[in-house]
Amino acid sequence: MANNNKDRKMSVEEAGRKGGEATARNHDRDFYEEIGRKGGEATAENHDRDFYEEIGRKGGEATAENHDREFYEEIGRKGGEATAENHDREFYEEIGRKGGEATSENHDRDFYEEIGEKGGNARARQRDDE
Known part of the structure; x- marks a missing residue:
């Protein structure tokens, strides 16, 4: 039986996946860093700053569409612990002072x-609840 795979063209997606897998096999964490x-x-x-603000806004919107309140509570708790x-x-004390100054300037x-x-x-x- 003839091997039909030699006549088959690889899709861009498949080529990318195979290339990514080969790269992952051949390189360590330092390479990716x-x-x-x-x-x-x-x-x-x-x-510029506008670029980062825009991608941050888009990322925040996408995250909000895909996650619920519990997700934000969990990542907030983990971030607070860390x-x-x-x-x-x-x-x-320092971040509280800075936050207080910024708030007083804006309100x-x-x-x-x-x-x-x-x-x-x-x-x-x-x-009353106690």
Whole structure:
């Protein structure tokens, strides 16, 4: 029986998959880190802030469409645990100070009155539930 595979053309997808598999067999983690670093540097040289904002927005929208609240709670918890393991009290004091400064630059007295009222109401409900 003749081998019909020699007459069959390989699709672009199949060629890409086979090439990727061969590359994975022949290279280690350091190789991928290096080409990723080089690619990141080249991208940074060729694109501005608007480019990164746009791809970040698109990525965020795609993630939101594909994940639910539990997903975000889980990654938030994991991120918080990892941050807590790697940073001390001074780190949290510094980011709190910076956040407070940025917030005060962007909001007026009405904003603080509104969030104060919301916080007070939440505390009152919490006490009522106890």
